[in-house]
Amino acid sequence: MDFKKEMRILCSWIAHFGDLLLRLLWHLVHVIISLFYFTLGIANALESYLISWGVLKRYRSLHVNKLRYLAIVVESEEAYETSKIIALLQWLADIGVKHVCLYDMEGILKKSKDFILAKVDGAVLYGETHENNKLLDQTHMTLEFASFCDGKEAVAKAANVLFMKYVKSGATDQNQKGHIFTESQMTEALKTIGSGGPEPDLLLVYGPARCHLGFPAWRIRYTEIVHMGPLKSMKYGSLIKAIHKFTRVQQNYGK
Amino acid sequence: MEKDGISKSARLLWKLSCFFRKFIVSTLSVGPIPTHVAFIMDGNRRYAKQRNLKEGEGHNAGYLALKFMVYYCLELGIKHVTAYAFSIDNFKRSPEEVQRIMDLMVEKIEEELSEVDNTYSKMGIRIHFSGNLELLSQPTKDAVKKLMAATAKNSKVLLTICFAYTSTNEIVHAIEQTCQQKLADQMELEEPNSAGKGNHVVVKLADIEKHMYMAVAPDPDIIIRTSGESRLSNFLLWQSANCSLICFSQLWPAISFWHLLWAVLKFQRNYFYFEKKKKQI
Incomplete structure (x- = not known):
């Protein structure tokens, strides 16, 4: 009996030790990964400076006209750093990007849009002048500001618009099995409620992880999503690299 | 004798790799594991092109990789x-290729059902098909329904296969379903036009989400895309607000356990950040 008890104690000790060993190993793996990312960060920073100084020839010619609409997703906590945002927009203006959408989850950038518009040379607000998604203004940089409420909540509002139309049209046959709405009708409904901006070609994410943080779903069907790292360590070279990489992307839209 | 030796060594190698994988899984399980x-x-x-394989063989290899x-x-x-x-946009491909994919699908489903294979059933995997299944041919539709019914009682893993799916189609479909339901509810109350009166909100966000194709599963924690592309291609746009998007340069049939391992490690690195974001919403 005592032997069995001792064996049980021994087994529990072994299990406990094994568990401790696994925990240690897990932490070790994550330390190694952190070191890997740290090294990668240094390499990227170095490459970024080389691009900025024009050392790397392939980044000298940018076909920026391929990038018609750019979206920037900023982590809400970093969105308070308006000076960084303004510097970023200034870089984009220098590169020749004409249409930018700024997004953060909590709408912090939306609140400071007047300040940003005033600080960025010649920037105008994207709005009524750009009906039907036609990006007409080529002389100034047009800025659009979006937040989480322009995503799912906007879809719910648009759904109400469609529902009202559906009820008023009288086509309310309960047995109707066909499709009531089309995707183009949905796009129109989103425009009606003021959330129908164009689809960005490229979305740059400034934050800890590669994630679009609830950017309006309807507008990112075929958008290239690139993680740029935290806003506080943004670099001109990495911006050039991201745009250059985008201009070389081939899309076949399902074909 | 030689053959037997080879099979023995192969078996030993397989057992070793299984043990090694289990050890890695145990280590990884110390941290948070994604749900979806x-x-x-x-x-x-x-x-298929790179390896000079016959047309359609790439999809076969892709099916094996999924397994x-x-x-x-x-x-x-x-x-x-x-x-x-399979995306709704994939119907733009040549009719021959689309048909080949449909045939492969039916063939694999029949294998699963006829117990030639039935790996999924043995592993306790429930299979669910999401998407606009009305767009599929009748034989494909029948096969899909059979497989869903056959695996309905399994509960270890839910494998959702998005077939004839796009996220925008899913959103429109959810809105349609919601509107029809709201209308039916109002007709029961014998006030068919009350919805049109006033400007009060009828369709709520929760109603739409309830009718999504992907309502069967929680929002994904990780989306893995192969072949080096960095776009979502109209996939889970609605559900991926707080989701780690990971790209691998390898083509889908070449994906391995190590890629999944790396994705989970990346998820663990950003776990607390994503949890914080979910709470904000």
Whole structure:
């Protein structure tokens, strides 16, 4: 009996030790990964400076006209750093990007849009002048500001618009099995409620992880999503690299 | 004798790799494990081209890769796996290729049902098909329904295969369903036009989400895309607000356990950040 008890104690000790060993190993793996990312960060920073100084020839010619609409997703906590945002927009203006959408989850950038518009040379607000998604203004940089409420909540509002139309049209046959709405009708409904901006070609994410943080779903069907790292360590070279990489992307839209 | 030796060594190697994998899984399980992993299975055709395989062989290899991935997810304790198998936009491809994919699908389903294979059933995997299944041919539709019914009682892992799916179509479909339901509710109350009166909100966000194709599973924690592309291609746009998007340069049939491992490690690195974001919403 005592032997069995001792064996049980021994087994529990072994299990406990094994568990401790696994925990240690897990932490070790994550330390190694952190070191890997740290090294990668240094390499990227170095490459970024080389691009900025024009050392790397392939980044000298940018076909920026391929990038018609750019979206920037900023982590809400970093969105308070308006000076960084303004510097970023200034870089984009220098590169020749004409249409930018700024997004953060909590709408912090939306609140400071007047300040940003005033600080960025010649920037105008994207709005009524750009009906039907036609990006007409080529002389100034047009800025659009979006937040989480322009995503799912906007879809719910648009759904109400469609529902009202559906009820008023009288086509309310309960047995109707066909499709009531089309995707183009949905796009129109989103425009009606003021959330129908164009689809960005490229979305740059400034934050800890590669994630679009609830950017309006309807507008990112075929958008290239690139993680740029935290806003506080943004670099001109990495911006050039991201745009250059985008201009070389081939899309076949399902074909 | 030689043959037997080879099979013995192969068996030993397999057992060793299984043990090693289990050890890695145990180590990984110390940290948080994702609940839902989604895959954008891109690169089957390029894989076939690179290896000079016959047309359609790439998709065959892709199916095998999915099978292995589901098995690895099961080992890791991931409860939900979603695979983007066929987009509505893929109907733009040549009719021959579309037909080949449909035939492959029916063939694999029949294998699963006729117990030639039935790996999924043995592993306790429930298979669910999401998407606009009305767009499929009748034989494909029948096969899909049969497989869903056959695996309905399994509960270890839910494998959702997005077939004839796009996220925008899913949103429109959810709105349609919601509107029809709201209308039916109002007709029961014998006030068919009350919805049109006033400007009060009738359709709520929760109603739409309830009618999504992907309402069967929680929002994904990780979306893995192969073949080096960095776009979502109209996949889970609605559900991926707080989701780690991971790209691998490998083509889908070349994906391995190590890729999944790396994705989970990346998820663990950003786990607390994503949890914080979910709470904000």
